Amino acid sequence: MARIIDGETERMAILYERYKMRVYSYFFRVTCGDRETSEDLTHNVFYKAIRYCRSFTGQGSFASWLFKIAHNTALDYNRGKKNSLSYEVAADIRSVQDFLSDEDETGKREQIASLSLALKNLEHDEREIIVFGKIDCLRYREIAGILGTTEGNVKIRMFRALKKLKDIFMKIESSRYEKERS
Amino acid sequence: MKKKDRKEKLQYLFKGDLSPDETEELNSELKKTGSADDEIDSLGMVSELIDRVSVDEPSSSMDQRFYEMLADEARETSSAGITGHRSGRVRSNSFYAGLRVAAGIALFLLGWFMQSWFGQRSDPRDLAKLSGEMKDLRETLVLTMLDQPSSLERIRAVNMVSQLEKADDRIIESLLNALNTDDNDNVRLLSLEALLKYSGNPAVRDGLISSIKNQSSPMIQLRLAEVMVALKERKAAPELRKILTNTGMNYTVRTRINEAVTVLL
Numbered sequence: 001m002a003r004i005i006d007g008e009t010e011r012m013a014i015l016y017e018r019y020k021m022r023v024y025s026y027f028f029r030v031t032c033g034d035r036e037t038s039e040d041l042t043h044n045v046f047y048k049a050i051r052y053c054r055s056f057t058g059q060g061s062f063a064s065w066l067f068k069i070a071h072n073t074a075l076d077y078n079r080g081k082k083n084s085l086s087y088e089v090a091a092d093i094r095s096v097q098d099f100l101s102d103e104d105e106t107g108k109r110e111q112i113a114s115l116s117l118a119l120k121n122l123e124h125d126e127r128e129i130i131v132f133g134k135i136d137c138l139r140y141r142e143i144a145g146i147l148g149t150t151e152g153n154v155k156i157r158m159f160r161a162l163k164k165l166k167d168i169f170m171k172i173e174s175s176r177y178e179k180e181r182s
Numbered sequence: 183m184k185k186k187d188r189k190e191k192l193q194y195l196f197k198g199d200l201s202p203d204e205t206e207e208l209n210s211e212l213k214k215t216g217s218a219d220d221e222i223d224s225l226g227m228v229s230e231l232i233d234r235v236s237v238d239e240p241s242s243s244m245d246q247r248f249y250e251m252l253a254d255e256a257r258e259t260s261s262a263g264i265t266g267h268r269s270g271r272v273r274s275n276s277f278y279a280g281l282r283v284a285a286g287i288a289l290f291l292l293g294w295f296m297q298s299w300f301g302q303r304s305d306p307r308d309l310a311k312l313s314g315e316m317k318d319l320r321e322t323l324v325l326t327m328l329d330q331p332s333s334l335e336r337i338r339a340v341n342m343v344s345q346l347e348k349a350d351d352r353i354i355e356s357l358l359n360a361l362n363t364d365d366n367d368n369v370r371l372l373s374l375e376a377l378l379k380y381s382g383n384p385a386v387r388d389g390l391i392s393s394i395k396n397q398s399s400p401m402i403q404l405r406l407a408e409v410m411v412a413l414k415e416r417k418a419a420p421e422l423r424k425i426l427t428n429t430g431m432n433y434t435v436r437t438r439i440n441e442a443v444t445v446l447l
Contacts, residue, residue: 009256013337014368017344017375024244026238046248049423050255058303108234115231134232166228 001062004053008091012050022063022135023070029131030074032120041077043068053121059132064142067135071128071146078124114176126161133158228273249338256296256334321353322348328356333366344379352381362396367435370402374409381413394421402437407442419446 004011048069048079056065119127132143133143144151328338338364343349343357360373381388390409397403403425410418422443426436 003412004337008332010252011251011368012252012255012335013341014336016370017341017372020240020244020248023239028237030234033238035240036239039240039247042240042244043247043251045193047251049253055264112231113235113394115228116235119232119235132233164223169228169231 001053001056001058001127004050005056007056009050012046012053015049015066016046019063019066020089022137023066026067026070026131027074029079029134030124030128032127033116037077041070044073048073055086060145061137061142066144067132067138067142068146074124074128075143088098110176111173112145114172115165117172118165122161122165126157126164129154129158130165132164209369216283217406229339239257247346249334249341252347253334321350324353325356330361333369336360336364336369337372338365339377340369343376346426351385354383354386354389357391358386361393367399367401370397370399371405374402374405378409381409387413387415391415391421394418395424397425400432404435404438407439411445412444419423419443422446 001015018040022039024042027041028035031041034151045066049066052069056062084126119130122130129143129147132138134145138146140151140154144154147154149157320342324339324342327335328344330336330339340357340360344351346353349357354377357373357377361370361377364370364373374390376392377386381390390406394403394406394410397406406418407422409415410422422439425431426439426443431439
């Protein structure tokens with residue numbers, strides 16, 4: 001990063017290649033599978049990273065600095081957009097299932113489809129903290145830095161979000177089960 | 183194990199921060215405990231399912247946009263040497279720009295032909311022939327771009343290689359050449375990363391080993407040492423030892439390369 005700040009802008013290509021899939025996957029998950037938007041937002045993140053590279057002080061890791069930009073970009077995008085999805089289960093599950101790999105056995109595929117739908121029904125910040133939890137290069141301490149809170153608070157929020165996700169997931173699964181029975 | 187500990191460990195399991203032993207211990211604990219801990223058990227299941235939700239691959243236009251933006255930004259940066267010409271390799275930019283446009287149009291037309299033929303003809307030989315021609319053209323474009331004076335163009339070329347399903351000998355040779363002779367560290371490093379996809383090819387392995395002596399950048403020396411350890415390539419140990427004789431080598435780099443040599447021997 002020091003060399004990018006010194007004017008070797010092209011070095012950002014290396015960081016882009018290293019982090020583009022992680023950043024893109026983050027957006028793909030927080031936008032509930034909107035590929036086009038995820039590509040646009042990923043582009044914005046790297047544009048800002050080049051433009052504002054001087055704000056990287058080197059105190060934390062590059063990954064946490066980059067995801068702080070991603071987090072703010074997602075917030076900007078999400079501002080004014082309230083998730084108002086309801087449990088229109090069957091049709092949505094079918095559409096999600098179409099994207100799943102054939103390797104997954106049927107039962108598992110249905111569960112994954114239900115889980116995708118459950119993720120859609122979380123609030124943005126709940127979904128985001130779960131997604132952050134799954135990013136391999138970020139530790140709890142770094143997630144806390146990105147969100148401007150404490151490590152303990154991140155753990156609590158993550159656990160609560162996970163619990164809520166599980167409750168919605170169970171609800172969808174039982175609804176699906178009821179529909180199949182009838 | 184107390185319920186609170188299990189909860190804590192579950193959080194670390196979710197984050198992927200538990201060792202295999204700790205994961206096993208947690209799993210057996212979860213199995214042992216009764217219905218009171220069903221909740222924790224189901225949270226574990228949900229966490230596992232999240233990992234299996236697939237993410238669509240981004241389109242190639244994402245990379246294209248990034249590299250175009252990077253080229254614009256690099257142009258704006260006034261620091262010397264960013265997009266400078268390499269010694270002895272000055273080319274006519276307009277000629278290559280024209281060539282790229284022509285190759286792009288040809289790729290588009292071939293794609294269009296393929297699509298229309300696909301609808302009208304069912305002979306797989308025609309399709310295979312066209313597909314082969316398209317691949318050749320894409321490879322030619324990569325080779326042309328790898329020879330460009332602008333380091334950004336060469337970076338884009340290496341990036342295009344990583345999108346190819348399979349690279350032929352010409353591409354491999356060009357990548358090895360870039361790794362050995364390109365005067366830009368970034369191009370060399372990205373070429374190395376692109377070559378890793380073909381590390382099963384003995385020629386690539388030998389090429390990587392012999393490139394060790396040509397590297398002066400600590401970043402690339404370290405990466406090559408890591409790669410050799412990952413590939414368990416014992417033949418690389420003497421080459422790594424040779425670069426250790428360089429007295430001006432950074433202490434950290436020296437230590438890590440020494441460690442790599444020890445592992446390989």
